[in-house]
Amino acid sequence: xxxxxxxxxxxxxxxxxxxxxxxxxxxxxxxxxxxxxxxxxxxxxxxxxxxxxxxxxxxxxxxxxxxxxxxxxxxxxxxxxxxxxxxxxxxxxxxxxxxxxxxxxxxxxxxxxxxxxxxxxxxxxxxxxxxxxxxxxxxxxxxxxxxxxxxxxxxxxxxxxxxxxxxxxxxxxxxxxxxxxxxxxxxxxxxxxxxxxxxxxxxxxxxxxxxxxxxxxxxxxxxxxxxxxxxxxxxxxxxxxxxxxxxxxxxxxxxxxxxxxxxxxxxxxxxx
Amino acid sequence: xxxxxxxxxxxxxxxxxxxxxxxxxxxxxxxxxxxxxxxxxxxxxxxxxxxxxxxxxxxxxxxxxxxxxxxxxxxxxxxxxxxxxxxxxxxxxxxxxxxxxxxxxxxxxxxxxxxxxxxxxxxxxxxxxxxxxxxxxxxxxxxxxxxxxxxxxxxxxxxxxxxxxxxxxxxxxxxxxxxxxxxxxxxxxxxxxxxxxxxxxxxxxxxxxxxxxxxxxxxxxxxxxxxxxxxxxxxxxxxxxxxxxxxxxxxxxxxxxxxxxxxxxxxxxxxxxxxxxxxxxxxx
Numbered sequence: 001x002x003x004x005x006x007x008x009x010x011x012x013x014x015x016x017x018x019x020x021x022x023x024x025x026x027x028x029x030x031x032x033x034x035x036x037x038x039x040x041x042x043x044x045x046x047x048x049x050x051x052x053x054x055x056x057x058x059x060x061x062x063x064x065x066x067x068x069x070x071x072x073x074x075x076x077x078x079x080x081x082x083x084x085x086x087x088x089x090x091x092x093x094x095x096x097x098x099x100x101x102x103x104x105x106x107x108x109x110x111x112x113x114x115x116x117x118x119x120x121x122x123x124x125x126x127x128x129x130x131x132x133x134x135x136x137x138x139x140x141x142x143x144x145x146x147x148x149x150x151x152x153x154x155x156x157x158x159x160x161x162x163x164x165x166x167x168x169x170x171x172x173x174x175x176x177x178x179x180x181x182x183x184x185x186x187x188x189x190x191x192x193x194x195x196x197x198x199x200x201x202x203x204x205x206x207x208x209x210x211x212x213x214x215x216x217x218x219x220x221x222x223x224x225x226x227x228x229x230x231x232x233x234x235x236x237x238x239x240x241x242x243x244x245x246x247x248x249x250x251x252x253x254x255x256x257x258x259x260x261x262x263x264x265x266x267x268x269x270x271x272x
Numbered sequence: 273x274x275x276x277x278x279x280x281x282x283x284x285x286x287x288x289x290x291x292x293x294x295x296x297x298x299x300x301x302x303x304x305x306x307x308x309x310x311x312x313x314x315x316x317x318x319x320x321x322x323x324x325x326x327x328x329x330x331x332x333x334x335x336x337x338x339x340x341x342x343x344x345x346x347x348x349x350x351x352x353x354x355x356x357x358x359x360x361x362x363x364x365x366x367x368x369x370x371x372x373x374x375x376x377x378x379x380x381x382x383x384x385x386x387x388x389x390x391x392x393x394x395x396x397x398x399x400x401x402x403x404x405x406x407x408x409x410x411x412x413x414x415x416x417x418x419x420x421x422x423x424x425x426x427x428x429x430x431x432x433x434x435x436x437x438x439x440x441x442x443x444x445x446x447x448x449x450x451x452x453x454x455x456x457x458x459x460x461x462x463x464x465x466x467x468x469x470x471x472x473x474x475x476x477x478x479x480x481x482x483x484x485x486x487x488x489x490x491x492x493x494x495x496x497x498x499x500x501x502x503x504x505x506x507x508x509x510x511x512x513x514x515x516x517x518x519x520x521x522x523x524x525x526x527x528x529x530x531x532x533x534x535x536x537x538x539x540x541x542x543x544x545x546x547x548x549x550x551x552x553x554x555x556x
Binding site for chain 1: 465
């Protein structure tokens, strides 16, 4: 049965509404979601100060800290989300509704993106105010395009992970935990990723934030030596390819995992 | 109702067993072992890369060991507090078992202590692996000759007691709040990480934050651990304190925290019962 486009669009709006309105209704969550990454970011700024590093690294840390909010959102509110929905009994409601599963994932992504952007912007502003970081953007349109493509690719990855984690129980939750710290390192959140070596950087480039941040560092700090992995144009092209691949893989994987889940009866199994 | 120490001990043991099972029984033990060391090792690797590649090691001698050891031991605080944040949510709302534990003839303080102790066991694996890896793979200069065993043992014990005290207090707060336990525990751990100088001397912090650092027991804990492990004094503002003075400050603040934790938890427990929050379910 084919679902009408308007129904799917309504599903996207409905799922994102929960995140946009619900996520900001509880003010203490907004406070914590801004303050928690800021604490982490501040600690790394002080690490650089203690080590006597040049001040440009503080800018890299603030930029990385803002992007960190998106990575955490993808891990905990995209990849692991179906686990939560299953535990709370919402997943079966999604499955019996006459809508595409991709519409649910897209709604989650749109809502998450909005929610995170408020947090990321706050971290950037606080970074400027508290640590005196200076961004010298000359090419705003390129920066905007890089950000958008990075986010599409990143949330595409989140949708893929979400479908892969659909049948997992606590092991999916633990997998999200395991993916946190290694990506902080491999993604170059606090220093240019090229320092890890070209081979490691290329592998790490599977995570869209690696190339996205590398490009954004070049665009935000054009006068500094950001030790880039590739020119911005090349990174933008690769990110576009990644975005298409991840979204396609997410759609295929979601259908496959749902079918497997129905066959094995694991779609509604709680507390596993 | 008077409960014997034997019963408290049994509560603590079974709380520990339950905590360990919930944390570890989702996968094969070998895979679990790998999982439990990935986070701490990568958190340390991040600092290793910052030091070795970005800053190229052009800093004061011993600073690398300073931050590596501090970061390794601080895992106790991060893991125990994060675990407690999840614990209340898991018991009360996810598995909905808290009310059954409440009707059992046990003191909840001891039960939560046991559950938290499971996180200490898990963190200990991470700390030992991180330190061993540091010596073997990253040239962290740790030598047995420099280790002050009594001071280090005192530091580890009092640090863990202080962490547990904060954790139990936060568990109490989680009982009377709704869905804030994750963020609150993470925020407290984050503030301690930032202000206690675990990866840098507190002297690099702004003056107002240094004043705050000096009232945190974890600042002195970190200094004791480093003196116990490395024998060096790299935090200028704490260097003038003798080992005995540090031991005195740490003992006093730990006892203070334990008392605060006990009374704080008792109050929150009372309020949670009064408010009917023991079987509260806030997710939907």
